[in-house]
Amino acid sequence: xxxxxxxxxxxxxxxxxxxxxxxxxxxxxxxxxxxxxxxxxxxxxxxxxxxxxxxxxxxxxxxxxxxxxxxxxxxxxxxxxxxxxxxxxxxxxxxxxxxxxxxxxxxxxxxxxxxxxxxxxxxxxxxxxxxxxxxxxxxxxxxxxxxxxxxxxxxxxxxxxxxxxxxxxxxxxxxxxxxxxxxxxxxxxxxxxxxxxxxxxxxxxxxxxxxxxxxxxxxxxxxxxxxxxxxxxxxxxxxxxxxxxxxxxxxxxxxxxxxxxxxxxxxxxxxxxxxxxxx
Amino acid sequence: xxxxxxxxxxxxxxxxxxxxxxxxxxxxxxxxxxxxxxxxxxxxxxxxxxxxxxxxxxxxxxxxxxxxxxxxxxxxxxxxxxxxxxxxxxxxxxxxxxxxxxxxxxxxxxxxxxxxxxxxxxxxxxxxxxxxxxxxxxxxxxxxxxxxxxxxxxxxxxxxxxxxxxxxxxxxxxxxxxxxxxxxxxxxxxxxxxxxxxxxxxxxxxxxxxxxxxxxxxxxxxxxxxxxxxxxxxxxxxxxxxxxxxxxxxxxxxxxxxxxxxxxxxxxxxxxxxxxxxxxxxxxxxxxxxxx
Numbered sequence: 001x002x003x004x005x006x007x008x009x010x011x012x013x014x015x016x017x018x019x020x021x022x023x024x025x026x027x028x029x030x031x032x033x034x035x036x037x038x039x040x041x042x043x044x045x046x047x048x049x050x051x052x053x054x055x056x057x058x059x060x061x062x063x064x065x066x067x068x069x070x071x072x073x074x075x076x077x078x079x080x081x082x083x084x085x086x087x088x089x090x091x092x093x094x095x096x097x098x099x100x101x102x103x104x105x106x107x108x109x110x111x112x113x114x115x116x117x118x119x120x121x122x123x124x125x126x127x128x129x130x131x132x133x134x135x136x137x138x139x140x141x142x143x144x145x146x147x148x149x150x151x152x153x154x155x156x157x158x159x160x161x162x163x164x165x166x167x168x169x170x171x172x173x174x175x176x177x178x179x180x181x182x183x184x185x186x187x188x189x190x191x192x193x194x195x196x197x198x199x200x201x202x203x204x205x206x207x208x209x210x211x212x213x214x215x216x217x218x219x220x221x222x223x224x225x226x227x228x229x230x231x232x233x234x235x236x237x238x239x240x241x242x243x244x245x246x247x248x249x250x251x252x253x254x255x256x257x258x259x260x261x262x263x264x265x266x267x268x269x270x271x272x273x274x275x276x277x278x279x
Numbered sequence: 280x281x282x283x284x285x286x287x288x289x290x291x292x293x294x295x296x297x298x299x300x301x302x303x304x305x306x307x308x309x310x311x312x313x314x315x316x317x318x319x320x321x322x323x324x325x326x327x328x329x330x331x332x333x334x335x336x337x338x339x340x341x342x343x344x345x346x347x348x349x350x351x352x353x354x355x356x357x358x359x360x361x362x363x364x365x366x367x368x369x370x371x372x373x374x375x376x377x378x379x380x381x382x383x384x385x386x387x388x389x390x391x392x393x394x395x396x397x398x399x400x401x402x403x404x405x406x407x408x409x410x411x412x413x414x415x416x417x418x419x420x421x422x423x424x425x426x427x428x429x430x431x432x433x434x435x436x437x438x439x440x441x442x443x444x445x446x447x448x449x450x451x452x453x454x455x456x457x458x459x460x461x462x463x464x465x466x467x468x469x470x471x472x473x474x475x476x477x478x479x480x481x482x483x484x485x486x487x488x489x490x491x492x493x494x495x496x497x498x499x500x501x502x503x504x505x506x507x508x509x510x511x512x513x514x515x516x517x518x519x520x521x522x523x524x525x526x527x528x529x530x531x532x533x534x535x536x537x538x539x540x541x542x543x544x545x546x547x548x549x550x551x552x553x554x555x556x557x558x559x560x561x562x563x564x565x566x567x568x569x570x571x
Contacts, residue, residue, distance in 0.1 A: 063430050083438060090436035101431035103423075115435045164435075 014039045014172055014204050015060050019069035022055050028228050029055045031237055032069070035223065039171075042198060042205035044219035044244075046212070048258065051227040052237075053208040054098070057174050060206060061093050062086050091119050094165030094173040098180060100157040102149035102164070108135075109145040112164045119168065134163040137200075138193055155186035162193060172204040173197065179211045187211065194218045212259055216244045224255055323518050326440075330448055330514065333441040339449075347446040351412050352454035356461065362407045363462030366399050367391065367469030375478050384478070388485035389492030391470040396463055396493060401501045402549055404462035405508035408455055409541035413516035416447055417537030420520025421530040429521065439521070448513040455509030456502045463501065500556045507552060511544045 013036045020033040029052040037043050045053050058064040059071055062078040070077045073089060081089065102111045112131045116122050122130070132142060138159040149157055158178065165173055175194065179187035191214050197203060209215055215222055224240035231237065240247070240255045247259055257264050370391045378384050420443060423429050432439045474480040516537040523533040 058430070061434055063433055087436040087438055090434060093434060095431070095434040097427045097431055097434075099426060101427040103428055103431070104426075114437075118435060118437050 012039050013037065013072075014074060015206070016072040017056075017060070017069070018072065020056075020059060020066050020071060021068040022052070022059060022064055023067045030059075030225075031228055033225075033237060035238070037204060037206065039204055040202050041220050042194075042207065042218055044207045044209060044215035044222045045225060046210060046215050046222060046258065047225035048210065048227065051225045053210075053225055054176055056225065057176055057206055057208045061090060061095060061174060091115070091168055092171045094168070094170035096158070096161050096165045096173065096175045096178055098177045100149070100161035102157060102160055104149050107146050107148055108140075108152070108160050111149070111160060112167055114164065115168045130167065131163075134167050135160070137166065137196075138163045139189070155182050155189070158182065158186075158190060159193070162190070162197075166197065169201065170203065172206070175205065175207040175209075177209055177211075178207060179209065179214050187214065190214075191217045212261075216247075219244055222247060224258065226254060322522075323514065326444075326518050326521070327514050329440050330444050330517075333438065334445050334448065337441065339441065339446045343442060343446045344449065347450045348454065350415070351408075351447070351450040352457065355408060355411055355454075355458055358407055358411060359404055359458045359462050360465045362403055363400065363465030364469035366403055366462070367395060367466035367471075368473040370394055370399065370466075371470045371473040371478060375474070375480075384480055385484035386488050387474055387478075387480055388471070388487075388489035391474070392467055392489045392493045393497060395466040395470065396497045396501045398501075398549070398553075400463040400466055401459050401505040401508065402545060404459045405455060405505060405512065405545050406542055408451075408458065408509075409512050409516075409538050409545065412451065413512045413537045413541045414534040416513070416516040417520040417523075418530055418534040420517055421523030421533035424521060424523045425525055425530060444513075444517045444521075447517055448510065451509040451513035452506065453509075455512065456505040459502060459505040463498075496560060500560075503556065504549060504552045507548050508545050511548060512541045515541045515544060 015035075015037040017033050017035040020030055020035075021028075022030040033056065045056060047053050055064050059066055060073075062071070062081075065079055070079060072078070074092075076089075078086065078089075102108075103114070106114070109128070109131055112134060113127045116127050116130060131145070135142070135144065140156065140159055140163070144152065144156065144160070149160070152160065162178075178190050178194065182190065194205065194207065194214075195218055198205065205218070207214060207218055220243070222240065222242065222244055223238055225237055226239045228237060239252055240250060247255070250256060253264070371387065374387060374390050375384065378387055378390070420429070423443070429439045429443070432442055471482070471485060474485055475482050519533045519537040519540070523529045
């Protein structure tokens with residue numbers, strides 16, 4: 001059902017990772033990732049904490065530079081762009097950060113209006129109208145406009161973050177753990193908002209999450225990453241790539257354990273490692 | 280998969296004591312430290328270069344400049360004025376005891392004002408501002424880094440250097456010399472009041488001697504140095520904030536190290552610029568101006 005919603009131009013790739021490797025010093029996070037995200041698709045990247053999901057999503061917008069390999073956006077290598085060119089391309093993106101990353105020195109109005117003021121000469125009256133529209137879209141009343149982020153609840157902050165990500169009508173929205181730290185109801189509100197955004201405009205989406213409800217509900221396609229440190233040499237880091245309904249049929253124990261949320265022998269392994277390090 | 284025991288023997292006893300290994304380990308650690316420092320120096324130079332490039336490409340908007348100027352300039356006025364006044368008074372008190380010994384109390388004005396304008400005013404004002412402004416900038420930018428606000432800026436197509444560093448750099452570059460002039464002025468007043476009221480020195484002689492000894496070049500040299508102090512404080516503090524480690528501890532460390540590195544840089548620059556200023560002075564006026 002999810003795939004039926006996809007765009008007719010779906011074959012055309014918008015973001016593409018080719019042999020993407022990211023290291024931080026001696027710490028290897030991503031290795032040999034090949035991923036093509038067609039226009040209009042919503043992709044969920046799942047995996048346990050520390051497997052490199054956030055690094056992957058940040059490298060898709062050029063916030064993390066690849067050590068080897070490249071990331072193409074609309075056919076162009078992000079690492080090959082000048083700072084100015086990259087800034088221009090980023091207007092085509094929306095990014096919802098894990099903790100919303102609102103500027104705490106600014107009010108909600110200034111936060112949501114930031115991209116507009118940065119990239120256009122829209123008159124102030126118009127800016128206020130657009131901001132109010134976006135806030136209404138995520139279900140926030142007019143009286144939050146003058147509040148500072150510190151005065152808002154976690155769910156409200158996330159929704160302001162989403163309004164800010166949507167304000168420039170982006171072609172692609174990257175969601176970094178959109179439901180982490182929220183109660184089940186607010187999590188579902190965010191899921192609904194992600195779905196509704198797709199219905200309103202044919203936007204491409206990448207959702208990084210370890211919440212299986214979110215992944216199943218919003219994605220056309222799910223990719224599962226596995227931490228490099230736990231892989232044997234030569235094994236691919238992407239251990240599942242397919243539609244959400246294909247997940248149940250997967251034989252791979254690692255995938256099955258993750259989607260059911262079972263620790264398996266992990267606790268024993270951790271104990272053994274702790275004992276080995278003490279010896 | 281359990282980790283096997285490594286071939287390093289237990290630290291107890293001398294059975295596994297291998298001097299060659301210990302020495303190479305020590306040398307490699309030292310090498311690592313040196314390489315790290317050199318890389319950091321290169322990194323901060325690039326950071327400075329990018330700041331200058333953005334400064335020349337496009338000036339920040341008024342709305343981003345003014346709050347920074349207010350934070351750096353207006354809010355620092357009381358502490359800088361207080362610092363200046365006390366330097367003047369302390370200088371008067373300390374030099375008086377020595378000058379009285381040679382019966383040269385009337386020359387006090389010259390030495391107080393010269394020391395103030397050339398050295399203590401700029402250096403102590405800059406130190407005070409490295410503590411007040413520098414640490415605050417490092418902590419603020421560090422918090423922004425840790426809470427992904429700097430990434431958020433980039434993701435919205437705003438350049439963090441242009442948006443965050445350039446206004447702070449301009450603020451420090453223009454306002455730290457201005458505040459130094461303020462500190463100098465308060466120091467001159469403090470020194471004069473203390474000398475005439477508490478030390479009973481004749482006001483006429485005090486100013487007459489100051490006029491003879493202190494020239495415009497001394498005023499210029501102090502302000503000239505403070506331009507560099509301002510630039511160094513801004514760049515070091517912003518750099519520390521941008522490269523902040525995660526967590527509350529990281530932010531704390533960024534703020535402290537911003538002050539420590541700024542202070543060390545102020546001392547190094549003070550010496551180097553002092554040499555440069557004196558060389559130029561002797562080149563321009565080979566005769567010099569005698570103090571006594």
